[in-house]
Amino acid sequence: MSISITNVSKSYKDVKALQNITFDVKPGELFGLIGPDGAGKTTLFRILTTLLLADEGIATVAGFDVLKDYKTIRNSVGYMPGKFSLYQDLTVEENLNFFATIFGTTIEENYDLIKDIYIQIEPFKNRRAGKLSGGMKQKLALSCALIHKPKVLFLDEPTTGVDPVSRKEFWDMLKRLQKHGITILVSTPYMDEAALCDRIALIQNGKILEIDTPEEIVKHYPKTIFNVSANNMYQLIKSLKVYEHLYSIYPFGEFVHYSDKREKFNSDDLKHYLETQNLSDIQINQTQPTIEDTFMELAK
Amino acid sequence: MRKNPPLWGVRGAYMKRFIGFIKKEFYHIFRDRRSLFILFGMPIAQILLFGFAITNEINNVDVAILDHSKDANTQEIINKISASKYFSINQLIINEKDIETVFKKGKVKAVLSFEKDFSKKLIKDHEATVQIITDATDPNTANTISNYVNNILQNYTQGLNNKATIAYQITPQTRMDYNPELKSVFMFVPGVMTIILMLVSAMMTSISITREKELGTMEILLVSPLKPLHVIIGKVIPYIFLSVINATVIIVLSIFIFKMPVQGSLILLGLESVLFIITALALGILISTISATQQTAMMISLMGLMLPVILLSGFIFPISSMPMILQVISNIIPAKWFIIIIKGIMLKGVGLEYVWKETLILFGMTVFFIALSMKKYKIRLE
Amino acid sequence: MNNKNVIEVENLTKTFGDFTAVNAISFEVRKGEIFGFLGANGAGKTTAMKMLIGISNPTSGKANVAGFDVFTDADNIKRNIGYMSQKFALYDDLTVKENITFFGGIYGLSRARIKEKANALISELGLQEVTNQLVGSLPLGWKQKLAFSVSLIHDPKIVFLDEPTGGVDPITRRQFWEMIYKASYQGTTVFVTTHYMDEAEYCDRVSIMVNGKIEALDTPKKLKEQFNVATMNDVFLKLARSPSPTLPKGKGVNTDKDYNHEKKSSPLGS
Numbered sequence: 001m002s003i004s005i006t007n008v009s010k011s012y013k014d015v016k017a018l019q020n021i022t023f024d025v026k027p028g029e030l031f032g033l034i035g036p037d038g039a040g041k042t043t044l045f046r047i048l049t050t051l052l053l054a055d056e057g058i059a060t061v062a063g064f065d066v067l068k069d070y071k072t073i074r075n076s077v078g079y080m081p082g083k084f085s086l087y088q089d090l091t092v093e094e095n096l097n098f099f100a101t102i103f104g105t106t107i108e109e110n111y112d113l114i115k116d117i118y119i120q121i122e123p124f125k126n127r128r129a130g131k132l133s134g135g136m137k138q139k140l141a142l143s144c145a146l147i148h149k150p151k152v153l154f155l156d157e158p159t160t161g162v163d164p165v166s167r168k169e170f171w172d173m174l175k176r177l178q179k180h181g182i183t184i185l186v187s188t189p190y191m192d193e194a195a196l197c198d199r200i201a202l203i204q205n206g207k208i209l210e211i212d213t214p215e216e217i218v219k220h221y222p223k224t225i226f227n228v229s230a231n232n233m234y235q236l237i238k239s240l241k242v243y244e245h246l247y248s249i250y251p252f253g254e255f256v257h258y259s260d261k262r263e264k265f266n267s268d269d270l271k272h273y274l275e276t277q278n279l280s281d282i283q284i285n286q287t288q289p290t291i292e293d294t295f296m297e298l299a300k
Numbered sequence: 301m302r303k304n305p306p307l308w309g310v311r312g313a314y315m316k317r318f319i320g321f322i323k324k325e326f327y328h329i330f331r332d333r334r335s336l337f338i339l340f341g342m343p344i345a346q347i348l349l350f351g352f353a354i355t356n357e358i359n360n361v362d363v364a365i366l367d368h369s370k371d372a373n374t375q376e377i378i379n380k381i382s383a384s385k386y387f388s389i390n391q392l393i394i395n396e397k398d399i400e401t402v403f404k405k406g407k408v409k410a411v412l413s414f415e416k417d418f419s420k421k422l423i424k425d426h427e428a429t430v431q432i433i434t435d436a437t438d439p440n441t442a443n444t445i446s447n448y449v450n451n452i453l454q455n456y457t458q459g460l461n462n463k464a465t466i467a468y469q470i471t472p473q474t475r476m477d478y479n480p481e482l483k484s485v486f487m488f489v490p491g492v493m494t495i496i497l498m499l500v501s502a503m504m505t506s507i508s509i510t511r512e513k514e515l516g517t518m519e520i521l522l523v524s525p526l527k528p529l530h531v532i533i534g535k536v537i538p539y540i541f542l543s544v545i546n547a548t549v550i551i552v553l554s555i556f557i558f559k560m561p562v563q564g565s566l567i568l569l570g571l572e573s574v575l576f577i578i579t580a581l582a583l584g585i586l587i588s589t590i591s592a593t594q595q596t597a598m599m600i601s602l603m604g605l606m607l608p609v610i611l612l613s614g615f616i617f618p619i620s621s622m623p624m625i626l627q628v629i630s631n632i633i634p635a636k637w638f639i640i641i642i643k644g645i646m647l648k649g650v651g652l653e654y655v656w657k658e659t660l661i662l663f664g665m666t667v668f669f670i671a672l673s674m675k676k677y678k679i680r681l682e
Numbered sequence: 683m684n685n686k687n688v689i690e691v692e693n694l695t696k697t698f699g700d701f702t703a704v705n706a707i708s709f710e711v712r713k714g715e716i717f718g719f720l721g722a723n724g725a726g727k728t729t730a731m732k733m734l735i736g737i738s739n740p741t742s743g744k745a746n747v748a749g750f751d752v753f754t755d756a757d758n759i760k761r762n763i764g765y766m767s768q769k770f771a772l773y774d775d776l777t778v779k780e781n782i783t784f785f786g787g788i789y790g791l792s793r794a795r796i797k798e799k800a801n802a803l804i805s806e807l808g809l810q811e812v813t814n815q816l817v818g819s820l821p822l823g824w825k826q827k828l829a830f831s832v833s834l835i836h837d838p839k840i841v842f843l844d845e846p847t848g849g850v851d852p853i854t855r856r857q858f859w860e861m862i863y864k865a866s867y868q869g870t871t872v873f874v875t876t877h878y879m880d881e882a883e884y885c886d887r888v889s890i891m892v893n894g895k896i897e898a899l900d901t902p903k904k905l906k907e908q909f910n911v912a913t914m915n916d917v918f919l920k921l922a923r924s925p926s927p928t929l930p931k932g933k934g935v936n937t938d939k940d941y942n943h944e945k946k947s948s949p950l951g952s
Binding site: 035036037038039133134135160161162163164165166168189190191192204232233234235237250251252253254292295296299300 | 722723821822848849850851852853854856859860863864866867877878879880883884902903913914915918919922
């Protein structure tokens with residue numbers, strides 16, 4: 001089953017939340033929608049799950065039109081909205097039972113699908129959802145979205161605000177779900193998670209910057225990137241910002257990602273310059289662009 | 301780097317912060333339309349309402365006359381009563397039995413009964429009696445009525461005495477029907493029951509629905525096979541249950557503790573209560589369709605329902621004494637009709653034949669609210 | 683007390699009934715340092731931070747912040763630190779200028795000083811066009827940067843940042859961190875918590891809390907070497923996974939030499 005979006009636009013008063021969005025998700029694909037807050041991810045999700053009407057454009061989910069066939073879509077997709085909406089005062093088991101019931105199924109029927117996930121929260125099955133930690137809530141919300149064996153799964157920022165360990169476990173779970181043939185559309189602001197998807201769409205301010213596989217997307221970065229470090233980060237950044245051949249500079253952990261305007265770049269030139277700025281311990285090494293570099297370049 | 305403030309300025313520094321904080325609070329208040337409304341709109345509305353609606357004063361109260369005598373004196377008294385702005389002669393009744401009938405109908409609040417041979421007794425014995433029979437289900441009004449009638453009688457007697465040598469005396473005998481001890485509890489119980497049902501049903505329902513919206517779980521419910529109708533009915537059923545229990549508890553308490561009688565049929569009382577509960581629930585659902593947050597729902601329920609119910613339903617202050625426009629407005633408040641119904645059933649023992657009009661009105665209101673809610677219920681988030 | 687330390691913590695503990703949220707943690711933060719305070723949700727991070735900023739009383743242990751004791755001198759602490767959190771930093775329904783004026787007033791700055799600061803801030807952040815616009819209408823990135831500047835308005839010795847860059851786009855995040863670098867360079871100590879492990883790399887030193895204890899405290903470089911991994915994210919994964927070896931009391935460094943040193947390539951690493 002696939003998702004198809006053509007020329008979708010949506011505005012709120014005078015804010016353009018989405019502008020001319022077009023892309024497809026292939027059946028069984030793990031597709032990532034990558035972008036920061038305010039990019040339009042949640043708006044797009046709500047249109048696809050038929051909760052909002054687009055101003056322009058068409059969208060289909062599993063072949064059904066979001067406008068005309070909304071009831072069919074609502075009966076068959078799994079949806080995990082932002083901040084995993086669960087019933088805080090129901091227990092884990094009660095939440096799961098509830099969602100199973102309203103979709104006309106039981107926990108037992110599709111248990112094999114959620115088994116790996118549910119096993120981790122099963123010890124807490126009589127605890128109120130409100131008392132679970134972020135990572136546990138995440139797993140519960142995912143189980144509830146899967147309980148009726150949907151063919152398409154919409155996950156809106158499922159890893160936001162959750163610790164790195166839980167995030168990693170979550171993505172492991174998603175990869176295993178893919179093997180069941182479920183199409184998964186995930187949105188996330190974390191660029192490092194983008195690398196785990198089959199294909200990704202970078203989105204910023206309501207526009208799609210680029211769509212491709214993670215490996216191909218980094219090839220869109222037009223320049224060579226160098227890791228530069230020195231004894232003082234602040235001074236390094238200040239000095240580089242006034243360097244005449246600077247193309248771009250972004251802090252990246254203990255290094256700075258630097259790219260030069262010139263085609264032929266001689267790192268010794270740069271080293272000399274930095275030394276004149278009273279910096280020492282200078283290191284300059286070529287490195288691969290990441291998705292984040294590409295995003296920032298495209299978003300400029 | 302920051303310097304420490306000089307010692308003498310410490311108190312000044314505190315004040316500065318304090319004032320800065322107050323300034324900010326003012327900004328908040330003036331920029332939030334809702335709090336502005338509550339701050340300024342509500343007091344004005346309340347003052348107006350209280351000024352006009354609250355009055356133990358009576359005005360144009362309907363009285364019926366039972367004149368066994370039909371002579372010159374009684375006619376004079378009747379004229380005086382009729383001329384008074386407090387009273388308005390509704391009808392003339394023929395015999396004792398009619399008193400109850402006319403009270404049950406609800407419009408007439410007092411009956412003046414003149415004994416036979418009134419004039420003759422006056423002339424011969426210089427003494428005669430008038431019975432002032434009031435519908436005391438509203439004890440405050442009943443009291444006022446009997447006082448005013450008394451005054452008119454006194455006046456009349458005075459007039460007679462001016463021309464006479466021996467004093468005349470017209471002795472009023474007051475009878476408070478349905479509530480001989482003028483127990484205000486009899487009036488309060490129906491009112492309190494109405495308010496509690498309204499509270500539980502309308503306010504709680506609207507809060508429950510808007511809580512789903514606020515928490516975001518409403519989104520998931522929408523993207524599921526659940527029909528909107530199911531969601532609403534599912535939310536409403538627990539409150540029906542609770543309200544019925546509440547109503548039962550109140551009735552039981554008032555019967556056994558306050559010794560309030562239930563003259564009429566308990567079954568009818570129960571059914572009418574259920575009808576009112578559904579009306580209130582429908583209102584609650586309607587409120588939830590126009591509120592985005594629980595706070596809004598609560599505010600609307602309190603301001604839009606509670607206050608008018610308390611002031612305009614006739615529960616504390618008699619409607620007939622309010623300015624015309626408020627009387628008209630009171631007609632759209634479901635509580636008003638319900639109070640008439642349950643007072644009738646509980647205190648006067650009336651059956652459906654007397655309250656069918658009010659019942660029909662409640663029913664119509666319920667259908668209207670439900671239809672409106674269904675129309676406004678959004679199947680999408682916008 | 684060592685004059686170069688702006689925060690000194692010794693066996694700081696907080697219990698709620700029989701649950702120990704913060705279990706005898708000890709560490710120091712030097713002046714001008716960018717100190718990353720990391721840990722999973724529920725690890726005790728937030729509780730510890732609340733004690734340090736003077737809004738929660740410790741159950742036992744000692745801590746000095748900006749030279750004041752957290753237990754007896756909490757009011758002085760509040761006056762001498764800056765604070766910014768993701769949840770709340772500025773009032774959405776006040777304008778940029780009004781927010782600056784308000785917070786300046788709260789910290790007891792004179793009218794003249796507030797004006798001076800306001801002008802400096804606004805021109806530095808390029809907010810001239812929106813000075814009189816409600817903060818709520820600004821893009822998230824601008825809000826965060828303004829909030830950070832406002833938290834520094836009274837030139838505090840230390841500024842506490844509680845997940846300050848949540849949800850912000852990558853470019854703005856970096857601009858934010860450049861502002862942090864500048865503040866640190868000028869002598870302000872920055873105590874920051876974050877969920878973005880790549881931001882942990884920006885810090886001078888990082889501490890990681892697990893189940894109420896500090897399981898690691900060192901520079902990012904040394905931590906990566908110690909656990910033989912490529913990123914801070916991997917350090918975190920290792921720590922949160924392995925059974926926690928308890929630390930020798932009083933120190934914040936993991937000295938257990940029997941650590942499993944296999945190099946794991948994590949999909950979440952770059």
